[in-house]
Amino acid sequence: MAERKSNPAFLNGVPEMLILQLLSRHAMHGYEIVQAIKAGSNDELEFGEGCIYPILHRLESEGLLTATKELASGRTRVVYRCTRRGKARLAKSISNWRRIADAVNLSLEGGGHVRSALA
Amino acid sequence: MSVQRWLEEVRTGCRRRRLPSAYVERLVGELSDHLTDLMEDTMSMEAFERPSTLLGSASEIVAAASSEYRRRRFSGRHPWLAFVIAPTLSLPILWAGSLSLLIFGAKALGFASESPTATAETSHWATQMLPFAVFGTLILPIVVAAVAFCLLAVKTAVSRRWMLACCLILAIVGGAANSSVSLPSPGTKGSVAFGFGVSLPPSPQQIAQFLLPLLIGCWMLHVGQGTVASESGIRSAP
Structure with a gap:
């Protein structure tokens, strides 16, 4: 099997939003986050699962998440929780994402007008 | 590539990029936990035998760790x-x-x-x-x-x-x-x-x-x- 490569678009702000969204619902450890993203996107979002940890560490250093060592499923794991600041960032990220997605959709739908105007 | 060699590559790569030891050890520990979870979940040794197919290549993880660490400041x-x-x-x-x-x-x-x-x-x-x-x-x-x-x-x-x-x-x-x-x-x-x-x-x-x-x-x-x-x-x- 070929080595799995990250989807560059996925690594550009989207993982932050997905992680914050999942953790705003309930606390999870890294493996649970990855599985939840895969299940939630019907495996459409392909990425190296290990790349989630550096993102989690940065979000923690920015005060958007907290990390605690807890006993989960018989092992001590690092469990992440979304902070109040993280929830505020999530709301902003979702709003930005919707604005951009709407703009892209609008642009795709209006592409024909541009072509006809140039013709 | 075995899991130990893969983890060692991640560790060495992160140190070469001058990431702090405590940060590297934490990352390696969590990756190791992730592999154990994968093995338990899938009841297969594939994750341990070829970790790069599931978690990404060591160089990819090192690049992500280095980039995310720098983005903090x-x-x-x-x-x-x-x-x-x-x-x-x-x-x-x-x-x-x-x-x-x-x-x-x-x-x-x-x-x-x-x-x-x-x-x-x-x-x-x-x-x-x-x-x-x-x-x-x-x-x-x-x-x-x-x-x-x-x-x-x-x-x-x-x-x-x-x-x-x-x-x-x-x-x-x-x-x-x-x-x-x-x-x-x-x-x-x-x-x-x-x-x-x-x-x-x-x-x-x-x-x-x-x-x-x-x-x-x-x-x-x-x-x-x-x-x-x-x-x-x-x-x-x-």
């Missing part, structure tokens, strides 16, 4: 500002401060330009010390700036070239600076002159001003690796 997100523009601007500001301190000190000793009140003994002593004091006002800001920016580069874990570029800028700007101060005496006014220029051959002071930031940079590159404590200390659950 302003200096990591904007290295041109932090390690090129800021050092260039910082030296004139620091020199202005150190020269002001020198003038303030001279005035406190009774060398006010308008009416010097220093005794002959103080005047003799001050005249002897003046070249050292002037050299100090030039060299100390260079040393302070070099150490501060090198520490910032180590903390941010930016590429070595930023630290070297910063030290080279400090060496060039610092090495070109020269200053002269004369103390006032009855009948003559004191003066302070500051400028840039290199005489040929350069003076020993200017050679020292040029070499010192480069030496500090090389020394920090040598000792700076892995000495920064991780900022992502994990708390234990109560």
Whole structure:
């Protein structure tokens, strides 16, 4: 099997939003986050699962998440929780994402007008 | 590739990128936990035998860790500002401060330009010390700036070239600076002159001003690796 490569678009702000969204619902450890993203996107979002940890560490250093060592499923794991600041960032990220997605959709739908105007 | 070799590649790659040891160990620990979870979930040894197929290649994880670690700080997100523009601007500001301190000190000793009140003994002593004091006002800001920016580069874990570029800028700007101060005496006014220029051959002071930031940079590159404590200390659950 070929080595799995990250989807560059996925690594550009989207993982932050997905992680914050999942953790705003309930606390999870890294493996649970990855599985939840895969299940939630019907495996459409392909990425190296290990790349989630550096993102989690940065979000923690920015005060958007907290990390605690807890006993989960018989092992001590690092469990992440979304902070109040993280929830505020999530709301902003979702709003930005919707604005951009709407703009892209609008642009795709209006592409024909541009072509006809140039013709 | 076996899991141990893969984890060791991640560890070595992160250290090569000058990421702090505590941060690297935490990352490796969590990756190891992730692999164990995968194995338990899938009831297969594939994750342990070929971890890169599921978690990403070691180089990919090292690149992500390095990039995310740098993004934590302003200096990591904007290295041109932090390690090129800021050092260039910082030296004139620091020199202005150190020269002001020198003038303030001279005035406190009774060398006010308008009416010097220093005794002959103080005047003799001050005249002897003046070249050292002037050299100090030039060299100390260079040393302070070099150490501060090198520490910032180590903390941010930016590429070595930023630290070297910063030290080279400090060496060039610092090495070109020269200053002269004369103390006032009855009948003559004191003066302070500051400028840039290199005489040929350069003076020993200017050679020292040029070499010192480069030496500090090389020394920090040598000792700076892995000495920064991780900022992502994990708390234990109560």
